Amino acid sequence: MPVNKTVFITGAAAGIGRATALTFARDGYTVGGYDIDEVGLKTLAGDIEAVGGRPITGHLDVTDPDEMAQRIGEFTKAAGDRLDVMINNAGILRTGRFEDIDISAQLNVIDINTKGVVNGLHAAFPYLRATPNSVVVNLASASAIYGQAELATYSATKFFVRGITEALDIEWNRYGIRVISIWPLYVKTAMTEHIKTGTTEALGIKLTAQDVADAIVAAVEPSWLQRRTHQVHFPVGTQTKASVVLSRFLPVGLQRLLNKRLAGL
Ligand SMILES: NC(=O)c1ccc[n+]([C@@H]2O[C@H](COP(=O)([O-])OP(=O)(O)OC[C@H]3O[C@@H](n4cnc5c(N)ncnc54)[C@H](O)[C@@H]3O)[C@@H](O)[C@H]2O)c1
Known part of the structure; x- marks a missing residue:
């Protein structure tokens, strides 16, 4: 009898989580969709x-x-x-000048975007270890390439996600668990609906939730080259791919200047 692969997705009621849940469902996975939004879960x-x-x-x-x-x-x-697949997707964003965002909102971003991921990784570990070729997908962001003005705390949480992904990918290799992260730039979801920052003005909001869902599914089943090179981070879209390349070759001073200009500051 064929085995039904399984995927557990946090923040699945809307946006990227929802598109990802539906994409895996179409591929025959048993999908676990979890969220604080129970109305959204019913329609999912x-x-x-x-x-x-x-x-x-x-x-x-x-x-x-x-x-x-x-x-x-x-x-x-x-x-x-x-x-088979654990997706730490739930996340929130607050934008604006750092000093204008009240402290409870800042701490809430940290709680959901970082502690939420730690909770997911820790609780999923025994089940991932017991399932051959399992994969963890953590939602990072293009803001994990260089700290982003006007989303400073959010951007810092995505550096956390980047770091824990790299570390656990090494640590859990011995159990056959891949740990990867996905790096989209701005995506058209509820998260970005009412935001206006220097970088949204300069770069636009071009990606769809389905673009990211497709990138997640592809990263879970990587190409021969991605497997051979042990790719850990998966940038989504041309703008993020270009930023990753620039971040490897541009001196740090020029990266700062580029990010400052893009933020209009
Ligand atoms: N939208 C973007 O531009 C963008 C870009 C890069 C990365 N990301 C990341 O992708 C992920 C999904 O973002 P999205 O754009 O789909 O956002 P979204 O706002 O459309 O959906 C987020 C979902 O997470 C849920 N959620 C919020 N707090 C939660 C909690 N405490 N516990 C469980 N669920 C909770 C919400 O109810 C919602 O259903 C996030 O981690 C985000 O940081 C988004």
């Missing part, structure tokens, strides 16, 4: 059924380690005792 479950999938959904606040462990345990049990 209907949409997964509509593409012939079997949805498993539930409430999850990624900042709560106990709830994370509970939901991952329930999901893997219901999905045949395997966890």
